[in-house]
């Protein structure tokens with residue numbers, strides 16, 4: 476195991492940057508707070524430019540890099556790209572360009588292959604994730620004997636971004652995606668987008684106990700723990716009176732949009748009263764967009 480002996484107490488105390496195209500990464504933040512309660516977190520929701528699933532590859536890489544660099548400038552000691560779409564599209568580039576350790580996320584194909592008894596599993600993810608070479612390689616590596624039914628979750632990220640996790644229209648949209656999987660014999664459903672764990676109650680209302688839902692957020696928190704340990708970057712546990720919350724890592728919430736939905740979802744789904752900072756993180760592609768709009 477690689478250990479960086481030059482990590483100092485101040486680098487251990489630095490925050491972890493977590494970023495998503497929008498609110499979905501809150502499902503990863505929830506797991507990280509629970510698993511690594513001594514860590515400080517800076518969360519960035521790029522809600523102004525969500526969903527990434529409808530963006531071109533260059534746009535996603537441009538935003539992922541700009542936000543990663545911004546988080547490094549904020550003092551982040553490690554970065555979690557809590558977005559399957561950004562990971563699938565640009566993790567290799569970002570890994571090359573940033574000086575801090577990185578953790579990406581990917582659909583839970585490997586756990587699905589271990590769990591499925593019927594040997595048929597559905598995957599809900601964005602179109603960009605499903606068509607990526609990284610996803611194709613994941614299926615080839617771990618699911619050679621599994622029938623994988625890929626379904627782009629059009630409209631689901633948008634629903635979560637407006638804090639809709641249970642409306643009748645949303646349930647009908649989901650039904651159209653998962654019922655054909657049930658009809659084809661799937662007993663496992665991979666939630667291949669970090670927004671989708673917030674839809675678990677709605678999905679359960681359709682599939683009941685007929686499917687196991689695979690959400691990798693806890694595995695991501697464990698992977699982050701391993702990476703921090705490899706680099707000697709784990710924060711020390713809070714001591715009484717040092718101001719850190721005992722019940723979970725403290726977090727700074729930032730949004731490139733007005734932040735209202737980030738605050739609502741953090742309160743409704745995580746029980747956090749988040750004071751959201753509105754931040755501007757310009758990048759090459761967003762400067763072009765703004766120049767075109769002017």
Ligand code: DGL
Pocket residue numbers: 495496497499500525526527528529557558559560561601604632667668669670
């Ligand atoms: N949470 C992102 C993911 O995991 C959503 C991508 C999007 O904005 O379309 O893929």
